[in-house]
Amino acid sequence: MPEIPLPEKTLTVAGLSESDLLARIFPRLELDSRHSAATLLGPGDDAAIIAAPDGRTVISIDTQVQDQDFRLQWPSGYRSTGFDVGWKAAAQNLSDINAMGATATSMVVSLTLPPDTPVSWVEDLADGLTAGIRGLGAKDCSVAGGDLGRGREISVSVAVLGTLSGGTPVLRSGARPGDVLALAGTVGRAAAGLALLESDSADDSLSPEQRKLVALQCRPWPPLAAGPLARAGGATAMLDISDGLLRDGTRLARSSSITLDLDPQTLKRLAEGLEPASDLLNTDPLGWVLAGGEDHGLLATFPPGIQLPPGFTAIGSVQATGDSESPGITIAGHAADTGGWDHFAD
Amino acid sequence: MPEIPLPEKTLTVAGLSESDLLARIFPRLELDSRHSAATLLGPGDDAAIIAAPDGRTVISIDTQVQDQDFRLQWPSGYRSTGFDVGWKAAAQNLSDINAMGATATSMVVSLTLPPDTPVSWVEDLADGLTAGIRGLGAKDCSVAGGDLGRGREISVSVAVLGTLSGGTPVLRSGARPGDVLALAGTVGRAAAGLALLESDSADDSLSPEQRKLVALQCRPWPPLAAGPLARAGGATAMLDISDGLLRDGTRLARSSSITLDLDPQTLKRLAEGLEPASDLLNTDPLGWVLAGGEDHGLLATFPPGIQLPPGFTAIGSVQATGDSESPGITIAGHAADTGGWDHFAD
Numbered sequence: 062m063p064e065i066p067l068p069e070k071t072l073t074v075a076g077l078s079e080s081d082l083l084a085r086i087f088p089r090l091e092l093d094s095r096h097s098a099a100t101l102l103g104p105g106d107d108a109a110i111i112a113a114p115d116g117r118t119v120i121s122i123d124t125q126v127q128d129q130d131f132r133l134q135w136p137s138g139y140r141s142t143g144f145d146v147g148w149k150a151a152a153q154n155l156s157d158i159n160a161m162g163a164t165a166t167s168m169v170v171s172l173t174l175p176p177d178t179p180v181s182w183v184e185d186l187a188d189g190l191t192a193g194i195r196g197l198g199a200k201d202c203s204v205a206g207g208d209l210g211r212g213r214e215i216s217v218s219v220a221v222l223g224t225l226s227g228g229t230p231v232l233r234s235g236a237r238p239g240d241v242l243a244l245a246g247t248v249g250r251a252a253a254g255l256a257l258l259e260s261d262s263a264d265d266s267l268s269p270e271q272r273k274l275v276a277l278q279c280r281p282w283p284p285l286a287a288g289p290l291a292r293a294g295g296a297t298a299m300l301d302i303s304d305g306l307l308r309d310g311t312r313l314a315r316s317s318s319i320t321l322d323l324d325p326q327t328l329k330r331l332a333e334g335l336e337p338a339s340d341l342l343n344t345d346p347l348g349w350v351l352a353g354g355e356d357h358g359l360l361a362t363f364p365p366g367i368q369l370p371p372g373f374t375a376i377g378s379v380q381a382t383g384d385s386e387s388p389g390i391t392i393a394g395h396a397a398d399t400g401g402w403d404h405f406a407d
Numbered sequence: 408m409p410e411i412p413l414p415e416k417t418l419t420v421a422g423l424s425e426s427d428l429l430a431r432i433f434p435r436l437e438l439d440s441r442h443s444a445a446t447l448l449g450p451g452d453d454a455a456i457i458a459a460p461d462g463r464t465v466i467s468i469d470t471q472v473q474d475q476d477f478r479l480q481w482p483s484g485y486r487s488t489g490f491d492v493g494w495k496a497a498a499q500n501l502s503d504i505n506a507m508g509a510t511a512t513s514m515v516v517s518l519t520l521p522p523d524t525p526v527s528w529v530e531d532l533a534d535g536l537t538a539g540i541r542g543l544g545a546k547d548c549s550v551a552g553g554d555l556g557r558g559r560e561i562s563v564s565v566a567v568l569g570t571l572s573g574g575t576p577v578l579r580s581g582a583r584p585g586d587v588l589a590l591a592g593t594v595g596r597a598a599a600g601l602a603l604l605e606s607d608s609a610d611d612s613l614s615p616e617q618r619k620l621v622a623l624q625c626r627p628w629p630p631l632a633a634g635p636l637a638r639a640g641g642a643t644a645m646l647d648i649s650d651g652l653l654r655d656g657t658r659l660a661r662s663s664s665i666t667l668d669l670d671p672q673t674l675k676r677l678a679e680g681l682e683p684a685s686d687l688l689n690t691d692p693l694g695w696v697l698a699g700g701e702d703h704g705l706l707a708t709f710p711p712g713i714q715l716p717p718g719f720t721a722i723g724s725v726q727a728t729g730d731s732e733s734p735g736i737t738i739a740g741h742a743a744d745t746g747g748w749d750h751f752a753d
Contacts, residue, residue: 101463102576102578105579105662106507106576106578106579106646106662107467107502107503107504107506107507107579107646107647108465108466108467108503108504108506108507108509108567108569109465109466109467110463110464110465110466110507110571110576111463111464111466112462112463112464113459113462113463113464114462116458116459116460116462117447117456117457117458117459118456118457118458118459118464118568119454119455119456120454120455120456120457120513120515120551120552120566120568121453121454121455121515121552121554122515122516122517122552122553122554122564122566123517123554124517124519124554124556124562124564126519126556126557126558126562127558128558128559129556129557129558130556156453157453157454158453158454160453160454161452161453161454161456163454167466169466169467169468169566170468171468171469171470171564173470173472173562205466206466206467206468207468208467208468208469208470210470210472210475210476211472211475212472212473212474212475212560212562213474213559213560214558214559214560216470216472216519216558216562216564218468218470218517218562218564218566220466220468220515220564220566221454222464222466223454225456230448230452230456232448232452233451233452233453300452300453301453316451316452
């Protein structure tokens, strides 16, 4: 019997030392050739050093865990790539900086990997991080360091730093009655994509429009220019919509002790483009608009009469909260259920 | 039959919403009553804002994973408490800042928790973080924010920020032939404690001296004053010994392109105090001194003739690397095996 060549054995992280694995990751982070100007000291020492030109650093941290925040294998048949996970980790973190009206200067990344993780998956993740940072336009940001460890499930923690460039941060607490409520970016797209991934509609039967919604779940596209523009344009309050318009809007409302009133006609317009998913799944797309997270759009309030910065659309108004009411959200004056994503509640 | 009251059901994180769990954690981080002066904006918004008075931020990230970096249940019978894990997360991260010659200004914490994690364990973790920060003397540091998520195993990612207060960071790359090699803090203690935890010696049979070694594994005590003192005192190179004297020493040697020569008499002295563990386990304690990590002592080099800063002891010298040699470690001129901890190598 002729000898049949075996397929080349997949190289896993168990087959490499920590330094060998790092040596494969670092070049993909473009650290060799071009640090961002903000990175005064990059990887290779006990800590990195990042410029903070106005004497302040904006900082946030976020973790993505396998089978919680992404699945390697979805019911639809789609497999999340390392590239997807890297891009999404970049996008989520960059959005937190954006939501303060700041621009990102640096990321540090802590990876937890099961020993049987293919090295190629980790290389894809590094590529996705870099592509997310570059593709989303965070041109002053680069990965300045990190940490590798072993675990039973893949986990990606990213801490991101940013600068306000001397400006005043836009907090959640500054909305005032009479302000205009505005949105930059999209809502509901990533949730529609999630519903497609979790449906039994075979991934390879999806239309290009449906596939685009899946792509926005796996590789979200936060409007990074909008945050600093909102700050410069006089926004009174702002936050990242990561857990849904109603849920995050309620957070802003409570922080500011006001009521946000959404315009129902605008909500309907925001649902346009979701039909490729809602028709297939026989669902009301308005649910995704109101409760779907992960598009990482920005919800912001602006003083009345001010011209909204590029990228923002008015979607409602800020009202004083009635004496017998709690700060929250109404739709054309009627109370709205909160909904949205909670990590622990059943 | 009289009714026997059931023990009160243990409250787990699955029984609380994210905001309810945060409401239990925040007070334990002492965020309500006393922010550090460096925290310009604490938890509750999309990101925190930390002062960076000299226009630079030192940043590092580190993750502890259940059954990798700690075990809830050890072979000896000891159970790692949330307090232990919180303290160790604080200590490891503070040590990375210390090793640059900087002082910590802030931490952000990302917790991944299985749904059946007792809420009391998470509260203990918050207490341990706070106690570690305070107990180790990081008086300018506080927890400025974080993130909660769900997973199959407990994972604690901490990003820590620090300031160099206008000074020059001490890198790994600055050691020069003729420099004195010095150590602050201990080596081998945490490794001896680990060996006791992993032995079948019942935890409750340990002597107070043995128990102290276990405590240093679970709640390490990095010498936080020593880093900034070394910077001010002219250290030419420095790093945190987290993976062992030989392994981390080799990193410094390679970064600086020199050879570190250790004094064998000093190594023997460093092994003093390990007998309570080495006698019980019938081991040579020098192995722990050379290859044991997690005490988080500092290895630093100083120009010859300079007075070592308080806390540092000379343990060897910096030599030029011979033409036919690679930068690394020798003991009285003889090559030493590297050893120490690698996250992936078998």
